[in-house]
Amino acid sequence: MKWKGKRQSSNIEDRRGQSGSRRGGGGLNPMLLGPLIKILFSKTGLIIVGLFLVFSFITGNNPLTFLGQLFVGGDNQTEISTPYQGNASENELAEFSATILASTEDVWNGILDNYREPTLVLFTQTVSSACGSASSATGPFYCPGDEKLYLDLSFFHDMEVKLNAPGDFAQAYVISHEVGHHIQKIMGITEKVQSLRGQMSKTEYNKYSVRLELQADFLAGVWAHHSQQMSQMMETGDLEEALNAAFAIGDDRLQKQSTGRVVPDSFTHGTSEQRIRWFKKGFTTGDIEQGDTFNANPL
Numbered sequence: 001m002k003w004k005g006k007r008q009s010s011n012i013e014d015r016r017g018q019s020g021s022r023r024g025g026g027g028l029n030p031m032l033l034g035p036l037i038k039i040l041f042s043k044t045g046l047i048i049v050g051l052f053l054v055f056s057f058i059t060g061n062n063p064l065t066f067l068g069q070l071f072v073g074g075d076n077q078t079e080i081s082t083p084y085q086g087n088a089s090e091n092e093l094a095e096f097s098a099t100i101l102a103s104t105e106d107v108w109n110g111i112l113d114n115y116r117e118p119t120l121v122l123f124t125q126t127v128s129s130a131c132g133s134a135s136s137a138t139g140p141f142y143c144p145g146d147e148k149l150y151l152d153l154s155f156f157h158d159m160e161v162k163l164n165a166p167g168d169f170a171q172a173y174v175i176s177h178e179v180g181h182h183i184q185k186i187m188g189i190t191e192k193v194q195s196l197r198g199q200m201s202k203t204e205y206n207k208y209s210v211r212l213e214l215q216a217d218f219l220a221g222v223w224a225h226h227s228q229q230m231s232q233m234m235e236t237g238d239l240e241e242a243l244n245a246a247f248a249i250g251d252d253r254l255q256k257q258s259t260g261r262v263v264p265d266s267f268t269h270g271t272s273e274q275r276i277r278w279f280k281k282g283f284t285t286g287d288i289e290q291g292d293t294f295n296a297n298p299l
Helices: 030-040 043-059 063-072 088-111 154-161 168-186 189-194 202-231 238-248 251-259 272-285
Strands: 012-014 021-023 077-079 119-122 126-129 132-135 141-143 148-151
Touching: 012 088, 088 119, 088 168, 088 202, 126 148, 141 168, 148 168, 154 168, 168 189, 168 202, 168 238, 189 202, 202 238, 202 272, 238 272
Parallel strands: 012 119, 119 148
Antiparallel strands: 021 077, 126 132, 141 148
């Protein structure tokens, strides 16, 4: 792909290597508790309390906050953070991801009047979202609750090594697929499908999940169609990389690879053949109206 030097999206939330918070500042020494109580309830202590109340009235500050800092030793919640320094290869993948996200913004802003640009969250190992906590093992995902895409860049390495799906356009397919789920959220499709959960068996609900995922594949193809017309980023072999990635993450192939058998009733994303076919349809037509997977028969 010819992506270098092109616009990068500003809708990036980089949480790579983000450290958490810890308690800091210590606490009140239990040995001081008795003397402190005696002081507060003495005549001198009552005068001090009165002065603090006057101080509070004049300044608008909470005197308890000052007392807490005085006796406890300051703010006892300290945020510990260190700027993340990725290696050159990882940082290039981050730049690539921001460039692809920018391309999806350009395409979908031109197709949908009410398009809201999602945020791409880059993380390492674990992450928290409005949909709950997740680990890198979850793979890239979209959370409709906060309209954010979540991606651990190590997944691209796993695609190449574990799934035999290398290539930058294969990586672009992954990002554009998750953006496809964002399109579904905007169009109200995600909510309709999620409302069916609990109203039917898991096997029946899985069928709707498959149609939802295949439509996201179709929308990824629509993005690729228009992106190529707008920016000419694709090179020879790029389309094959995306189709190979779609093949690699088909339910039937993954099940066969992991367990040695295929259980169609447990499919949630579609077969390799279905994923390839719907992506190709989106890429060939570029027409969002051609992607009604929910009424397609056969799928």
